[in-house]
Amino acid sequence: MQYITIKEGVASLIDRGELTANKKLPTERALAEQFQTTRVTLREALTTLEAEGKIHREDRRGWFVSPPSMIYDPTSTNNFNVMASKCGFVPSSKLIQAKQVGASQEVAELLNVPVDTQVYRIDRLRMLDDRPVVVTFNYVIMENFPGLLEHDIESSLTDVYRDQYQKPYAKTHFQIKTSSLLGETAQLLRASTGSPAMLVQRVNYCAEGVLLDCDIEFWRPHAIKIESTASVITTTKNN
Amino acid sequence: MQYITIKEGVASLIDRGELTANKKLPTERALAEQFQTTRVTLREALTTLEAEGKIHREDRRGWFVSPPSMIYDPTSTNNFNVMASKCGFVPSSKLIQAKQVGASQEVAELLNVPVDTQVYRIDRLRMLDDRPVVVTFNYVIMENFPGLLEHDIESSLTDVYRDQYQKPYAKTHFQIKTSSLLGETAQLLRASTGSPAMLVQRVNYCAEGVLLDCDIEFWRPHAIKIESTASVITTTKNN
DNA sequence: GAGTGGTCTAGACCACCGT
DNA sequence: CGGTGGTCTAGACCACTCA
Known part of the structure; x- marks a missing residue:
């Protein structure tokens, strides 16, 4: 060997x-x-x-x-900019595209709506110290955010949700698994086709439990360390 | 291509x-x-x-x-057996070794104790439907669990903590990143040297905030999907 | 014992990056 | 435009698994 x-x-x-x-x-x-x-x-x-x-x-x-990775807390409402700054990086974002589309099978399942339901789709590339680290795909339930695409959505959607629509995140459901980078996603991250990736999928809700949006994030594995603290719910012995 | x-x-x-x-x-x-x-x-x-x-x-x-993966909730006290059963798998565990050791640099940092502090170390291999999926290394603060190794620690440490010592988990801090499988860990998982892995590190506390133990888990990536729901703490705009 | 995966060699061509 | 990484070829030997 x-x-x-x-x-x-x-x-x-x-x-x-x-x-x-x-x-x-x-x-x-x-x-x-x-x-x-x-x-x-x-x-x-x-x-x-x-x-x-x-x-x-x-x-x-x-x-x-690889430089030190950014600590990412999926249970926090802190957006990318805040988490990056806390770790000592200079964050930046680039809007790739923003448009109205019909929900794919995958998105429809996450958002709990029928396939082809019209949603906003927002694709962004995010960087730490000018190094591209993650591509995010946001899919937003339109009725909760009419006219969303007219706001400044390049940097932080959570800020727009909170400041323009008074709908901050209050609950999030997340999934994490490994995947690989292909096609345009790989290109945006300056990665070779087939490179490993961390796939983070989130579904976000506001205080009233209303489903706001979901996002699908493809991270360069070296750039991220997922970290969080949770007060655990003790279940009974017979669960 | x-x-x-x-x-x-x-x-x-x-x-x-x-x-x-x-x-x-x-x-x-x-x-x-x-x-x-x-x-x-x-x-x-x-x-x-x-x-x-x-x-x-x-x-x-x-x-x-690869068969469907097991859903792993790092914020839950549910142990491996419970999570496996919920996903329809038959879980099993094999004790590799259990002994008293001095804390390594890595373990000392996780447990917040000086290097070489004596701790219990418990190595286990866990299986779903007889397929090995994860190797776990537990490091336990001795003073909280005197005589721990005399109990049945093959299946569930959390059960022993709760039933024998009245010290259930109440809080957990976890880190997740990608890694690779080497040496005996790879062999136990029937994996080739250098195969990709999901590395989960946890530090667990009881209700009074006392640090109980930490564990380091090397997962076969195909066998695990991390998933959780969190009520998020809204931070102020100027954070 | 046959066949498999693990590992390694010694090349090659091409598109693309950076100068 | 030179050199680099991305991709591919056509082999080889060995330790190990499995029948």
Whole structure:
């Protein structure tokens, strides 16, 4: 298992400080020569390091040492900007598109509406210190937010919900699993097709329990650490 | 991007029902021939499908169609057995080892104690329908549970905490990120070295806020879907 | 013992990035 | 435009699984 040795070799380059956060690793051909192996085996080693979040790829640009990840609390109403700032990053957002669409099967299930129900769809790319880290797809129940697309929705939807419509989030249901990045989502994140991803799906409700929207988020795994505290509901023994 | 086509080809075999849950895929050589490619490219395709949770590898045994995943609520005190049963699986556990050790750097930070503080360490392998899905490492503050190792700790620590010591969980702090499986952990899960994993770390407290234990869990990604509902704490605008 | 997956070699071509 | 990463080929050997 030569690739494990190589993996540890590269990891020690990082731990020893010869490679620092956001720095590009040497070219694959140079690393392959340095570790006396071929590119295929080298990439096996780098892919494993990537799975551990220590390094990541930028499509056609090479491998980079991953900086500390942002702490993401799915149970908080804090939006991306607030969570990023708390972790010492400079957040930014880019609106990819915003339009009215019919709900797909997946979205219809999340929003608990029939397929093809008209909803607002808002696609955004978000960055930390100008590094793209997540693509979000929001789907919004139209009747709760008439004329939503006329507001400034690039930065924070939660702010608009609260300030323009007096409908802040009060409850959220979230799902987290692993996935992969494909197509335009991968491109926006400067990731190679098929790169691993963290998939976060949320359904958000306001104080009265009314369903407001859902969002589907594709995160670069190295950029996120999910963290939260919960007071647990003790269930009876016979549950 | 031939491997994307192959990936979709294999995915459609599954969606069309030609391959069903827990069934072994044809051998790599057979699939490579079927899709007119080499094993290297085929494995690229299968690895991407694995990242999406549709299939998984068992070390030296081949690729298998992944069954539905278990829904895991990190904010719940429900233990593994309860969560598994709710999802229709038959849970089982195997005690790997239980002993007294000095806290490592990582564990010391989680438990907020000095390095080398004596703690109980309990390693277990847990299965759904006899498929190994997670390896858990529990580290327990000794003074809260004197003589803990004399109880039946194979199945459920939370039950022992509650029934034998009257100290149920009341609060939990959790972290989730991606990682990879190595060494004995990989072997226990019948996974290949370097396979992707979901890493869940928890710190658990009792009602009085006393820190009880922490656990570090390495999950097979295909076997778990994290899901929870939270009433969110609305923060002020100037936070 | 046959066949499988795990690992590795030694190349190749191309599109694209950065200069 | 040179060099890089993305992708692919056509093999090989070995340890291990399974029949």
